[in-house]
Amino acid sequence: xxxxxxxxxxxxxxxxxxxxxxxxxxxxxxxxxxxxxxxxxxxxxxxxxxxxxxxxxxxxxxxxxxxxxxxxxxxxxxxxxxxxxxxxxxxxxxxxxxxxxxxxxxxxxxxxxxxxxxxxxxxxxxxxxxxxxxxxxxxxxxxxxxxxxxxxxxxxxxxxxxxxxx
Numbered sequence: 001x002x003x004x005x006x007x008x009x010x011x012x013x014x015x016x017x018x019x020x021x022x023x024x025x026x027x028x029x030x031x032x033x034x035x036x037x038x039x040x041x042x043x044x045x046x047x048x049x050x051x052x053x054x055x056x057x058x059x060x061x062x063x064x065x066x067x068x069x070x071x072x073x074x075x076x077x078x079x080x081x082x083x084x085x086x087x088x089x090x091x092x093x094x095x096x097x098x099x100x101x102x103x104x105x106x107x108x109x110x111x112x113x114x115x116x117x118x119x120x121x122x123x124x125x126x127x128x129x130x131x132x133x134x135x136x137x138x139x140x141x142x143x144x145x146x147x148x149x150x151x152x153x154x155x156x157x158x159x160x161x162x163x164x165x166x
Contacts, residue, residue, distance in 0.1 A: 054153030
């Protein structure tokens with residue numbers, strides 16, 4: 001009798017996992033978000049619309065759309081955190097860039113020199129970029145939110161292509 005509601009609760013909790021808490025401990029990963037490529041049959045206006053749809057579906061608030069620069073800025077509030085991202089649309093290619101956020105770890109991973117080990121297995125984390133080999137890094141949950149956004153935008157673009165008869 002109670003199995004069906006438990007299954008529904010389990011499925012709902014699994015759906016909510018990507019929006020789980022941003023841990024206080026440093027779970028920093030390189031910021032390498034997925035890139036999305038729009039289908040060839042869509043014009044620029046339809047691509048922009050599909051990107052905005054993806055943001056809305058994922059719960060991101062659009063803060064600015066600059067059609068000349070080909071950028072869409074948005075933010076995602078999650079409890080005490082506020083993640084911000086910029087989607088750059090260049091022709092058919094959509095990329096994502098970190099924007100200054102609130103209560104989300106962000107910085108640069110650097111290679112260790114002289115055998116010193118950091119908490120992350122040989123890499124150190126610093127707030128500012130100091131060398132060409134430094135790699136941009138963010139909290140893993142932020143990267144997960146942006147990658148989910150990218151996959152959702154990919155889906156809205158596929159639907160737009162179907163609607164256009166492609």
